[in-house]
Amino acid sequence: MRHRAWTERAGQAANRLLIGLACLAVFLPLILTLYLSLFNEQIIVFPPHAYTLAWYAQIAGKFGDAIWTSLRIAMAAVALSLLIGIPAGIGLSRYRFPGRGALSTLLLAPLTIPGIAIGLAIYVLAVWIEEQTGLALAGSLRLLIMAHVLITMPWVVRLCLASLTNHERTTEEAAASLGANPIRVLLRVTLPAMRPGIVAAALFAFIVSFENLELNLFLVAPGLTTLPVAVLQYLQYHIDPLVAAVAVAQMAIVGAALMLLDRFVRLGQVL
């Protein structure tokens, strides 16, 4: 009896310790970043002599364009990948057709290829197309958006497929028998059933696009730089708390997106 109580207590203590360590591992870098961003120093020295919010004031001037570019790309990539990924998910879950496996693999493949390889390949392709047709692709916003669709699409397709696995097809038949034409069945039965999956897909797609670095390296151009690339370029010449402040801003943007979405769906149900 006493023996069991002892092992139980030890188990509970170990449990708490592990949870604590995990929280530390997750949150310490974030907290440290926040802490660094407040240092009133030109280079990062420890401990700081004073604190300031001045670095945040510089974000808009130094990284404003990059943040705006990243936001535009992410939002366009989300919209486009939903536009393609939702119908693709419905089709893949519903129909058995020749080449279905291949199509499914193709849509998910970009997940398995390193971003840097995709970026290089797209760049080479864009240059080649430009040579052949004179179409200015390399270094354009459209190319960046299309490239991002490539990496956001697998998430959308995967999550839409998952959202349909528990979907009762008979609800669609019920709606049809009640007089709903196929478009109304889609809008009033199928899409509502997929809603949590679609919201999760949009969320993942946004984050994947917004935080991507490798893919962008080849595709950005002067005046058209995404935030992660801008940060990297900045870091090559400066090591000051501004980078930490930008990182905090980036976290704030993603966090705001999460919170906004949480208003529409309970994220706990989705993820």
Next chain:
Amino acid sequence: MIPYLRLDSLTKRYHDTLAADRVTLDIAQGEMIVLLGPSGCGKTTTLRMIAGFVEATEGTIELEGRPIGNLPPHRRDMGMVFQNYALFPHLSVARNVAFGLEMRPIPRPEREKRVAEMLRLVKLDQYAARLPRQLSGGQQQRVAIARAVAIHPKLLLLDEPLSNLDAELRQDVAREIRLLQQDRALTAIMVTHDQQEAMTMADRLVVMRDGRVQQVGRQEDLYERPQTPFVARFIGNSNLLPGTLGDRFRTEGGAEIRLAGTYKTAGHATIALRPERISLSIAADTARARGEILLSSYMGAVVEHVVALDPQTQLVTRGASFGDSATPRFPAGTSVGLNWLPSAECVFDDNDRPIARIATQQRIETNA
């Protein structure tokens, strides 16, 4: 007169298999038809062809004299109830019931009136604002029925509507469906594999097997005058004994049976005997057949015996456990005589067609 719904040679072929094979059926307005058969008999395929979810390979469907085979499901005006309820999970009970009405040009006040009326009818007016997942299975199925009936469908289609429910609930919902159908004079087609359910609900039954209609008729027709051995066994679990028909009937195992009827033809045949119409006695002299008790079970209302006529042939008998003609429980090994009235007996030829009876013999004389 033109029937309300006419199925003419309705056929569905999947590759080499015929899921439905020339199904032909006339249904009158206000009738409740039950398609009955084991899984894979084509009953569901037939229902889905009527609903428009499955396209017929051949044949026609006419509703009120107009062919509807080419209409998509949403233009057929049929309310369908599914085995798994198929409620819209994101809509409240009231919105589920309103769904079909929203698809029609029905003004809002009328729509709300009808939803309220339907919910009252299935006794769910308290639950209008709930989501389907907050209801029990029986309640969900009642919502599904209300949803299907609310549109005043030309046909109510029910696809195994009771099989997901508990045994007790099943009877309640069955009765509710039947009352609603009669009250509204709805023409309904139900699919089930449960013989009891079919007998309870139907005006007429359609027994199907391997895609084909075996027999159409009222409960009495199917029970008293089965047209195939399959129907005899499926409705009421007749004993089927294969053998040779001559002066007497000889089973494959060599037992002799004195039939209650005299039949036109001789040769290979199968006899079907109703278990509850066979009586057992020790005084075996006057028996139509003799056998030995293998098993006896007291089931409450009835006593059931398994009797071996010969090493290959067994049959089941059921007799009342109470009253003047109560069947005692014979111990295994008892030698018994079996007797039955002509109505217990049907004979089928090698093509599974019934053999006509020329004469009947009410009693067997001793030493006959």
